[in-house]
Amino acid sequence: MTTRQIHSWLTDMDGVLVHEGTALPGAPEFVRALREADRPFLILTNNSIYTARDLRARLAATGIDVPEGAIWTSALATAQFLADQVPDGSAYAIGEAGLTTALYEIGYTLTESDPDYVVLGETRTYSFEAITRAIRLIKGGARFIATNPDVTGPSPEGDLPATGAVAAMITAATGRQPYFVGKPNPMMFRSALNRIDAHSETTAMIGDRMDTDVVAGIEAGLQTFLVLTGSTSASDVEKFPFRPSHVVDSIANLVDLV
Incomplete structure (x- = not known):
């Protein structure tokens, strides 16, 4: 396998490292190799429900040992974007702890009264009341941000409506399109590169989806697997x-590249 020099790695989580709570072949070994070689890396996920601490515990339960700081969620990327745009601003957030904690940690005030932004994330319990409030705030002048454009999310019973589907409902009611921060927006990758002080020329992205992981990696100038x-x-x-750049059977094929 011919590749240009890779110093840093970004990798998706679901479908690359784990599937339904089980580590995929080669995943624990790949992460272990990264840590032993002291390679900068981040695990990226569009899931905004969980905090990095939550996801670290979930990965540890599958045998994949990563530090909390090596996990970069769409909620964290969204919070970083907002901190750069309007420092110490305010937001009305629809989402779980992954989103609200990220906003709190950048110094944002969570409010229902005249917020700078309406921030839509993922939750298993979307409330019609909360969506109605978001619509009214956006019509009142709040800017509309969403963590990621995924329209469905998995559950044991089948697909659930996710951020993109609810965003479409709000757009239909307001005429306002959200700015999506998560994949396939290459901004999420650029914020990840900044977080680990990495350069696109020497960084690779591993993903299982052409329409998010690969296209965003290409647009960010990364080598893609x-x-x-x-x-x-x-x-x-x-x-x-x-x-x-390359198609491989699994992440097990990449352990020797670290």
Whole structure:
């Protein structure tokens, strides 16, 4: 496998490292190799429900040992974006602890009264009352931000409506499109690179989705690896007008590149 020099790594979580609470082949070994080689790395996820601490515990339960600081969620990326745009601002947030904690930690005030932003994240219990309040605040002048554009999320019973689907409802009622911070926006990758002081020329992205991980990696100037342990099959690659740098069976194929 011919690659340009890789010093830093970004990797998706679901479909690359874990699947339904089980580590995928090679995932614990890959992360262990990164840590032993002292390589800068971040695990990226569009999931805004959980805090980095929560996700660290979930990964540890599968045998993947990562520090809390090596996890970068769409909620953390959104909070960083807002801190850069309007420091010490205010927001009306719809979401779980992953989002509200991230906003709190950057010094944002969470309020229902004249906020700078309405910030929509993911939750298992979307409230019609909360969505109605968000619509009225946006119509009143609040700017509309969403953590990620995924329209569905998985559950044991099947797909659940996720951030993108609820954002579409709010857009239909307000005429205002949100700014999505998470994948496939390459901004999430750029904020991740800044967090680990990495350069795009020497960083690789590992993902299982062409339409989020790979396209955002390409747009951010990264070398991209598509693994076939998630939602994309080898035959699917040909359907897209862009290609990853490499297609591999699983992250186990990449341990020797660290």
